[in-house]
Amino acid sequence: MLEQAVKTEELLKVENLKKYYPIRGGVFGGITGSVKAVDDVSFTVRKGETFSLVGESGCGKSTTGMCLARLVDPSSGKIYLNNANIHEANKSALKQYRRNIQIIFQDPYSSLNPKLTIRKILSEPLLINGYGSKLEIENRVLSLLEMVGLGSQHMDRYPHEFSGGQRQRIGIARAISLNPDIIICDEPVSALDVSIQSQLLNLLKDLQEEFGLTYIFISHDLSVVEHISDRVAVMYLGKIVEMGTTKEIFESPKHPYTRALLSSVPIANPKTKLMRKRIILEGDVPSPKNPPPGCSFHTRCPFKTEICEKSIPSEFQINKEHSVSCHLVENGAIF
Amino acid sequence: MLLIHTLSGSESEGVMLSPVLNINNLNVETTGRDAYSILDNIHFQVQAGETLAIVGESGSGKSMTALSILGLLPESGLRISSGEVLLEETNLTNLSDKNMNQIRGKEIGMIFQEPMTSLNPSFTIGNQLAETFKYHTNFFRKEIREQSIELLRRVKIPDPEEKLKAYPHELSGGMRQRVMIAMALACNPKVLIADEPTTALDVTIQAQILDILSDLQKSYGMTVILITHDLGVVAETCSRVIVMYAGQIVEEGSVDEIFESPKHPYTKALLLSMPMLGTSKKKLHTIKGVVPDIKKMPTGCRFHPRCEMATDMCRQQAPKLEQTEDGRRVRCWNKL
Numbered sequence: 208m209l210e211q212a213v214k215t216e217e218l219l220k221v222e223n224l225k226k227y228y229p230i231r232g233g234v235f236g237g238i239t240g241s242v243k244a245v246d247d248v249s250f251t252v253r254k255g256e257t258f259s260l261v262g263e264s265g266c267g268k269s270t271t272g273m274c275l276a277r278l279v280d281p282s283s284g285k286i287y288l289n290n291a292n293i294h295e296a297n298k299s300a301l302k303q304y305r306r307n308i309q310i311i312f313q314d315p316y317s318s319l320n321p322k323l324t325i326r327k328i329l330s331e332p333l334l335i336n337g338y339g340s341k342l343e344i345e346n347r348v349l350s351l352l353e354m355v356g357l358g359s360q361h362m363d364r365y366p367h368e369f370s371g372g373q374r375q376r377i378g379i380a381r382a383i384s385l386n387p388d389i390i391i392c393d394e395p396v397s398a399l400d401v402s403i404q405s406q407l408l409n410l411l412k413d414l415q416e417e418f419g420l421t422y423i424f425i426s427h428d429l430s431v432v433e434h435i436s437d438r439v440a441v442m443y444l445g446k447i448v449e450m451g452t453t454k455e456i457f458e459s460p461k462h463p464y465t466r467a468l469l470s471s472v473p474i475a476n477p478k479t480k481l482m483r484k485r486i487i488l489e490g491d492v493p494s495p496k497n498p499p500p501g502c503s504f505h506t507r508c509p510f511k512t513e514i515c516e517k518s519i520p521s522e523f524q525i526n527k528e529h530s531v532s533c534h535l536v537e538n539g540a541i542f
Numbered sequence: 543m544l545l546i547h548t549l550s551g552s553e554s555e556g557v558m559l560s561p562v563l564n565i566n567n568l569n570v571e572t573t574g575r576d577a578y579s580i581l582d583n584i585h586f587q588v589q590a591g592e593t594l595a596i597v598g599e600s601g602s603g604k605s606m607t608a609l610s611i612l613g614l615l616p617e618s619g620l621r622i623s624s625g626e627v628l629l630e631e632t633n634l635t636n637l638s639d640k641n642m643n644q645i646r647g648k649e650i651g652m653i654f655q656e657p658m659t660s661l662n663p664s665f666t667i668g669n670q671l672a673e674t675f676k677y678h679t680n681f682f683r684k685e686i687r688e689q690s691i692e693l694l695r696r697v698k699i700p701d702p703e704e705k706l707k708a709y710p711h712e713l714s715g716g717m718r719q720r721v722m723i724a725m726a727l728a729c730n731p732k733v734l735i736a737d738e739p740t741t742a743l744d745v746t747i748q749a750q751i752l753d754i755l756s757d758l759q760k761s762y763g764m765t766v767i768l769i770t771h772d773l774g775v776v777a778e779t780c781s782r783v784i785v786m787y788a789g790q791i792v793e794e795g796s797v798d799e800i801f802e803s804p805k806h807p808y809t810k811a812l813l814l815s816m817p818m819l820g821t822s823k824k825k826l827h828t829i830k831g832v833v834p835d836i837k838k839m840p841t842g843c844r845f846h847p848r849c850e851m852a853t854d855m856c857r858q859q860a861p862k863l864e865q866t867e868d869g870r871r872v873r874c875w876n877k878l
Binding site (some may be wrong): 370372400401402404405406408409412427429430433434435457468470471472473474475476477478487488489490491492 | 599700771773775801816818820826
């Protein structure tokens, strides 16, 4: 708790980020509509914290991550890292930026080049960014491997010789190699077994403590998110519906979607089964091609009223840390 | 025959039931010059009306167990070397393909993990549902249609008449999984085997599907074998649990027993290594190392290289799956 109070320095600032993908169709293949993958998302990430984006598939959490790393170009919106403008950065500025913002991908099987040895994979970013002499690079690679719990005997092996968990460790080593400011972790443990998942989560936490790393953690797994994050943003259909400290979000969720999401998580304790009341949502997430008017959650919301169908709710501050986009919470209709 | 009362649901409480499915000392190995053991002496029973969970990490053999029950082991590469699978009185392991086809879909229903690939993309839902009826019953067209609509209604698919005309790509993942459940239920099977039915789905959709499964289980007294790696799902839906590790059963017991007082170090470590909602943010417990390779199984207890409590005994001699006084089974020299 003390730790949380210290983290106030803003590192990354995102304002009104949008990513629309055009839909082509018709006789001449013109643009007939757009998929609003990320629709007006704003948040800030503080130095040294873990900020999580949670949501179901298709909610835009990964696209947000890709926009931040500039792996896809946002349609509009502003991104600042240490007050430097990223959304308009040119090629050379981007190179510098990418050094400071690294990404760990979900699938450890396809994110490592199968034709390169681990030595090559890990020294490439160092070479490109002019880390130093051959010997310095070699030493750095070795110390990176040790940091993630591997050793020199692994240097000259190829990715296929490693298990999923080990590959993900290599992915982590690659991400931390240039001492970045921020690491985007896009579902880093989703493809792994429970016992391996816990090893990696502990590793991520250890590295954060040791090097003061800042994580943007993208996941659909709420128990993992609760475990690792300081602050959480819940996304639904391209929008952030609720944002706050982990404690607030998990102990007193306000948005009906957050509540439903939390109550859907199966808990590995047969005793709680009878005690808790589940909110089971009806239907599926609507298509982002054609999102419902008004509040995008109203089609599945158990509490919806007339106003929800008509106007888009704006962000409502419950307190300094906790904001929610819901008419009903704003009106005081639900608590 | 063993008479054990199960803990599943209120209806069956205290009622003496006989097992529907008996798996007796089942061994599966790879074919070829060196035969590696895939399943080692799998032995368990499934009581009528219960929901049995088979849990384990990838490579533990849980899916292979399901495939061997259904006689769906890949023909090249794997074979059942000994043991039997008894569905009531019939031994399924030595049935011909033709007879086995009569069992699959009719006596034993199945649901697979991937709702995206387990439906045929070029036929409508109605068409694929009808196929099951055509194969196993002699219903007329009208009856088939009525039954299909009824099935879709049972799995809570909105406007079922319309959905019969839909192709799989027009449905979402959750809807497709419901269709799979409907197909599996078509002939009122005695046992339903669900292999990771919700793993590919989002949590809110997972909650819907689990809700449907437990509803069906309650209202039709269906027997379900649920194969999963998610201990949360187990705690919420099942009555009895079998934990598998490296091709062996390591522990068996009721849900409450397993979660409250696991007796095998692996089960305990597995429970501790899961981040759980509402628990403290301390460091997670970890199990060092990885699941062993089938070609290089450790001597003695298969879990010993990763076990914190391993002794010399564990390194040298393989423990047997022993029945404890309270009717549970554990494979460990130093039971917790």
